[in-house]
Amino acid sequence: MAITKEDVLKQVKENNIEFIRLWFTDINGVLKSFAIAPDELENAFSQGMGFDGSSITGFQDIEESDMIAMPDPNTFAILPWRPKDKAVARMICDILQPAEGTHKPYEGDPRYILKRALSKMEKMGFDHFYVGPELEYFYFKNAQGTEIIDTGGYFDLSPLDMASDLRRETILALRKLGVKVEYSHHEVAPSQHEIDMRYDDGLKMADQTITYKLTVKEIATMNGVHATFMPKPIFGQNGSGMHVHQSLFKGKVNAFYDGKDKSHLSEVGKSYIAGILKHIPEIIAVLASNVNSYKRLVPGYEAPVYIAWSVKNRSALIRVPGYQPGKEAATRMELRCPDPSGNPYLQFAVMLMAGLKGIEEGYKLPEPMELNLYHLTDEERAEKGIKSLPGSLGEAIALAEKSDLLKEALGKHAFERFIAVKKQEWDDYRIQVSEYELKRYLPIL
Numbered sequence: 001m002a003i004t005k006e007d008v009l010k011q012v013k014e015n016n017i018e019f020i021r022l023w024f025t026d027i028n029g030v031l032k033s034f035a036i037a038p039d040e041l042e043n044a045f046s047q048g049m050g051f052d053g054s055s056i057t058g059f060q061d062i063e064e065s066d067m068i069a070m071p072d073p074n075t076f077a078i079l080p081w082r083p084k085d086k087a088v089a090r091m092i093c094d095i096l097q098p099a100e101g102t103h104k105p106y107e108g109d110p111r112y113i114l115k116r117a118l119s120k121m122e123k124m125g126f127d128h129f130y131v132g133p134e135l136e137y138f139y140f141k142n143a144q145g146t147e148i149i150d151t152g153g154y155f156d157l158s159p160l161d162m163a164s165d166l167r168r169e170t171i172l173a174l175r176k177l178g179v180k181v182e183y184s185h186h187e188v189a190p191s192q193h194e195i196d197m198r199y200d201d202g203l204k205m206a207d208q209t210i211t212y213k214l215t216v217k218e219i220a221t222m223n224g225v226h227a228t229f230m231p232k233p234i235f236g237q238n239g240s241g242m243h244v245h246q247s248l249f250k251g252k253v254n255a256f257y258d259g260k261d262k263s264h265l266s267e268v269g270k271s272y273i274a275g276i277l278k279h280i281p282e283i284i285a286v287l288a289s290n291v292n293s294y295k296r297l298v299p300g301y302e303a304p305v306y307i308a309w310s311v312k313n314r315s316a317l318i319r320v321p322g323y324q325p326g327k328e329a330a331t332r333m334e335l336r337c338p339d340p341s342g343n344p345y346l347q348f349a350v351m352l353m354a355g356l357k358g359i360e361e362g363y364k365l366p367e368p369m370e371l372n373l374y375h376l377t378d379e380e381r382a383e384k385g386i387k388s389l390p391g392s393l394g395e396a397i398a399l400a401e402k403s404d405l406l407k408e409a410l411g412k413h414a415f416e417r418f419i420a421v422k423k424q425e426w427d428d429y430r431i432q433v434s435e436y437e438l439k440r441y442l443p444i445l
Helices: 005-014 038-047 110-123 162-176 202-222 267-287 344-361 378-383 393-401 404-430 435-441
Strands: 017-025 031-036 049-052 066-071 087-099 102-105 128-140 181-186 192-197 226-228 242-250 309-311 318-320 333-335
Touching: 005 017, 005 038, 005 087, 017 038, 017 066, 017 110, 031 038, 031 049, 031 202, 038 049, 038 066, 087 110, 110 202, 110 344, 110 404, 128 162, 128 202, 128 344, 162 181, 162 192, 162 202, 192 202, 202 226, 202 344, 242 267, 242 344, 267 318, 267 333, 267 344, 267 393, 267 404, 344 404, 393 404
Parallel strands: 017 087, 309 318
Antiparallel strands: 017 031, 049 066, 066 087, 087 102, 128 192, 128 226, 128 242, 181 192, 242 333, 318 333
């Protein structure tokens, strides 16, 4: 049920809201915010709130910097970690550009980019892009190092400790924000955890993903520790991924399901998966979007690096969870290479566009790989035609820069800014002299 601006104004008054924070993300997915007083709400809904877009990474140049944040009333929520006597709410915004007599969507707004991809999906006859991301993260003593707060492992049930309490408090806060949580558990690495949200429509889930990430961090800070979604903070331990379950629906019918197929996948489902497999090298710069992402995408730590799909096999890039009789609606694919450090609006958009391309062009899905891909030699993988993901952000950018699909997904404006931002990030990294280099080379060269 949609929330109107009148509903928001009523809730603000009834709950004595003192401030309303307006949220949006920059091109990297970093959450941006500014606060307005309740008296400004009417104007915010009718005219939007102006700000300087040239100060936001990946947005406008200084000579065209006027931007407008237009709050979406459907995203109104009261922040549970703020004092009740001086309550604070939030709304997520669409970013607009001033225009003569009206406002038009800003082409570089990540939320608009996802909306544009969803519009294409609807034009192709689908009603829902359901997404279920699984975000992993670490708790550390502080933001200055990687001192862990627990020594648990996968699914460990230990006596009450800080990490258990942190997960519980986080889930309670997420529920108050309207985010449905399916389950939570300790992950493989020490001090690594996962809280899984129930799947939802793509735009709503992207909104919930940025809400989830901030909530995890806020609850951690309140308890004197630091939470991070950095993909690979600890050498020699598993990194944090964001496996993304996805499916397309027509009304209430799962377009990925076919009971006559041995894998229970329809031709639509197969072509969608084939689209992602074909285009994954050129969109990985969005799905694994920083230098550290590629420290996670290496063999030996459960992160997928080989471009293949399978039923059940978790060493493949794409997994199709096993079919359970009577649960046709649960037929889906799981992409295992994204990580939670990126921009979910862009991540969901490029995955959807790659899948839709596969459907449009009728891509054929190769045979599944049901063996452990990590145990094959390079020669054996080559014989089977299994290629690898790019090994660094630099390699990923080089492929992204040549991608027509990525340019279509992001739009020319955002595409150029994304490439420029990532090239600068790669240059900043590659000229650094690391501790590894000093230890290895300084004594002997």
